[in-house]
Structures are given as structure tokens and as C-alpha cells.
Amino acid sequence: MNKFNSSEISLSNQNTAVSETTAQEGDRSIVRYSLFVLFGIFYVIVSILRPGFLSQGNFYDILVETSLISFVAFGQAMVIAAGGLDLSVGNMAGAAAMLTCNFLSNVGYSLFPSLMIGMSVGGIIGVFNGFMVARLHMNSLIATLGTMFVLYGFLYGLTGGVTIHIVPENFSYLGNGTILSVPIPIYIMIVVFIFAYLFMEKTSYGRNIRMIGGNIEACRLSGVSIKNLTFMTFVLCGFLATFSGILLAARQSLANVDMGERFLIQAFVSAMLGTVIFNGKHVIAGTLLGTVFLVSVINGLTLLGAGPQWLYIAQGLLLLVAILANHYTKTLILKLPRQKS
């Protein structure tokens, strides 16, 4: 009996050795499809309990909220793809919104220059972050944590911490207007999505960025300019984060100092889900799906009558699921020794 068992075990060991790659693909798919199944079950339950979940109005609500988060999430996904993390995205979004509204309402510039100023701020802070990570070789977590605090103090110093309520009509039209009864932020999201997708999938820049995150040593040996590409991801992330901040300000018709802070964790969850969904390929498309998932969960829970504290817990749990799924796929499949963070 014992002998039989041991021979079976050795046989199965051989089998795994031979068909290792297939088994790994299988494991990876389990993680991927379990996420889809999980969200599918959630959709069915919520739409049975609250039929309004599937109405057209709610559909647009989910998509508009998705569009607000998606820009930060696209940027964060690019940074994560290159093996970094940007903690200052929320404050960059807030800074852009605050400066745009400040120039519109208090200084009296017209719409276009104010938008340019708001968006360039994200680019400038992105350059600063990228410089710290790519040139000074700082750990991106600590570097951007520093940026986060600097920005927070800087914004308070600049504006005195007041909320700007009065914004011009044409600015709030950006967030609340509709073309063919589809809200404008959705159009902007589609355009940015197409550009980001083409950038990450169809250009050599995007491919090399994903390669840096996958295997930095291989990149170094094959002559990819790691520093410039890492730098570029941080600049793009800062630039994209401003879209979210400005559109949120336009939608709410007000701007305050800490309005962008919610983007940090939501974009991080979306980007982490995005890297898991398609096996680390098609990061941008995965991130868009991840954002839709996240927003639907928040929306569904709100419809079910959950209070704000449950929404925080749900987001925290999703974050944990995303990290665990990501970690599981990476360590189990690639069998890499874990490197220090």
C-alpha cells in the first residue's frame, strides 16, 4: 500500500515537471476567472435585490464615476508596470483642480489657459517624482510619500485651505454636460483610453516599460534605457492624474484642498486588479475593467444601503484581494525568489 502510494507520488511529480507550464497557465486562469465569477455573482445579487442597478441612469452614473477614477488608474498602471508606485497621485489631482479653479475664479483667466496651467502642474510634479526615482535612485514609495506631504503643505500655503465654490458655467459644463445624451467625461475617458492603450501595447516605449517591470536585469542587458522610461511613466502618471482632478472639480462645481485624496486608494485598487485580469498583459484594458468593477461594487453597496464605513471596508478588502491575487500569480507561476521592496 505504502509502496503504491509513493510510486504514484513520484509519477505525479514527473507529470508536473513535464507539464509545468500548462499547470501554471491553469493556475493563473483560476485567479483570473475567479475574479470575473466573483463580480458576476455580485452583479446578479445586486440586480435581483435592487432592479434600479441596471437602469440607464445608474449605468451612466457608474460610467461617469469610472471615468473620473480611470485617468489616475491608467497613470498608476503605467507606473506599476515599470515597477514603481506613485503615492502622490491624489494630491496631484487635488493640486490641478485647485489651481485651475483658482485661476478661473480668483485670478480671472479664461477656460483654456487655466486648464493648461492645471495640467502642466501635474506634469511638473511628475518630472520631479521621475527625477527622484530614475536619477537619484530613491525608492518610489518613500520619494512619492515625501512629495505627497510637500504638496499638501504647499496647497494649504497657496490657497489658505479655503474651498472655491464659484466656477464658470463653461467649466462645469466639462463635467456635467452631455453630447447625444452621453456625459462628456465618458468621451474624454474613451479618447484617453485609446491613446493609453495604443501607447502601452503598440509602441516600443510601452513594451519596454512593461519589460522593465517584468525583468529589469534583462532590460539592462538588452540596452533598454531604463532611466528614461521610468522617468516617462512618472511624468505621464502626473499628467493623467490632473485629468481626474479637473473633471471632478468641474463635476462638483467646487474645489478644495483634499478633494483628490480618495483617488489614491481607488486608483491603486483598479490598477492592481488591472494587472491581474489579463495575466499582466493589456494593462490599460485590464485597469479600465478593474475600475468598472470597483465603481460597480461601491455603487451596488450604496444602493443596498451600506454606510460610508462599509464602503471603506469594501475598498480595503478589494485592495487586499488584488494584492493577494497579484502576489499569488507572480510568485506561484514565476517561482521567483521574492525581492526586497
Place this chain on the structure above:
Amino acid sequence: MSKQSITTREIINNYGATFAFIFAIIVFSFTSRGFFSVQNLQNILVQSTSLGICAFGLTFVLMTGEIDMSYAGVIGLVGTVMAHMLKDGHTIGVVSFVCLGIGMGTGIFNALLIVVLKLPSFLVTVAVMFLSMGVERVISQGVTTWIRQPEILAIVQTKVGPVPVTVIYLFALFGICWIFQTQTKAGQYIQALGENISAVREVGIHAVLLKSMVFVIAGGFFAAAGFVETLRIGGGIMYAGKPLMVFVLAACFLGTATFKAGKVNFPGTLIGAFFLYTLLSGFTGLGLKFYFVPAAQGLILIISVAISSFRRGKIEQVQF
């Protein structure tokens, strides 16, 4: 000529923060009002105590090549639990044991996730930080509980001559940590964990157990920092650890630019802690507004990390 430039660079790398510290003291002594008064110096020393104790715990963890952000939650949790237990009439002995238990329990939890399950340390400990903040919020209900027994507050708030008693605690702990780290074998192995973990394994040390021990010890230090901070304030204020979050990191990384270039070390951490509160006190004396504090914290963190990392020559990646 090239030799000259190299030595200058080495001096900046090794002692840059020390020079900056001396420079800051000289500048503030001229510009900042009442900087050299006994009262102000006592304040700087007392304020740096809880920061220093917490940073000693983090220094142990950073030596092993990991990071532990859970202090920002643990300090507040310990403070709230302490204030509530004292209010309910428990003795200080019981209360301090419970506090130490909370800290070390968090350390065991961290070690389980990071060392045994091999999850990334930054994300895990940030999650633990939020978790302990949540528990704190549930216990305190958002209300500050003050400690009303003067004999308990006296543990931290008395002075021996002109010297506050907390400073004695700080230096005693510093002495213990420093001697433990430099003179005992266990301390040497802890440093070796971060530099070459395979070598530690080859020597025959149980690396997983040693690394777990470091997290548990660090948890104990965080609890001690929370204990001192709570008695200094005189009550359990909600999220008391949050303002220390960046400071503790910055103190440790400033330490890497103080004595041993690029490596965390206890004397450096101690100087870093004093440096940070000297700067803060100087800024306050100059009459700057409250929002300069986070901005200065962020800048100091960035500069101190930049000093210790720009010679690395390689981009440091984050692993999830």
C-alpha cells in the same frame, strides 16, 4: 584633483546630515526667537523622545532590509487603550503589560504575513496601520480620553534637575540598542540579514525566526513610544501616531547620512530625531504657519533619502 573631489564627496555622504544639523543650530540661534532658552531645549528633547524610541524599532526592521509602517497606527491604539484602562481603574503595571502585548502582538501578526507568508512588507504594514487606526476609532468613538492621575503622568513628565526624565529613558534605550547591535552576535546577525541573507543561513542561523523576532521587538518599541507619547500629551488623542508617520521614517533615513554612509545605524537615528525637532522648533520660532510642517516633513524625508540613495546607481523597484 580628482582625488580631492572624491574625498569631498565622501565627507558629504558620510557626515552630510551632521553638518546640516550643526548649520541649522547656528542659523536658528541667530534668527529664531528664544531658541537657546532652557525651556525650548527641554521641549526639543522631550518631543524627540517618543520619536526616537519609535525610530529605534524601525531601525532594527530597516537593518533586515524590510520596512514597517505599522507604528503610525500602533502608537495611537496604545494611547487610546491606555487612557481607557487607566480611566477604568487598572493599575499602571497591568496597563503597561497590555500595551506591550498590543505592540508585540502586532509585531507577531506582521512577522507572520511578511516573513512566513512572504508578502511585501510595505503594503502589509500600511494595511496593519489602517487596521489599528480602525480599531482605535472603534474603541475611542472619536473622543479624547484624558488621564487624570498625576502620579502616573509623573512617570514621564518629571524632571531630574534641569533634565527631563524622558531623555534619560531615551538615552538608556539608545545605549541598550547600540550595545546589543554592535557587541552581541544576535545584533550582528540582524544586520547581516539585510546585507546577505544566504550567508546568515549558511552560518546556521534560523533566518525566518530571527527576522520574525526583529518584527516583534520593533512592535515592542512602537508600543513603548506610544506609552511615552500618551503620557507626554496626557491622554489618548485620536490618531496620535499619524503626525509621527513621516518623521520616524525621516529620522532613520537622516541617520544613514550621519555616521555610516548608506546604512541605518542607531547613533544616526538618534541624531536624526534631534535634528527633526530642532528644525521644527526653529521654524515655530521664526513664526511660520502650520502648513509649513507637512511641507518641511516631506522635504526633509526626500532630502535625507536622496543623500543615502543617489550613489546606488540602480533604480530601486517595488515588488508587489
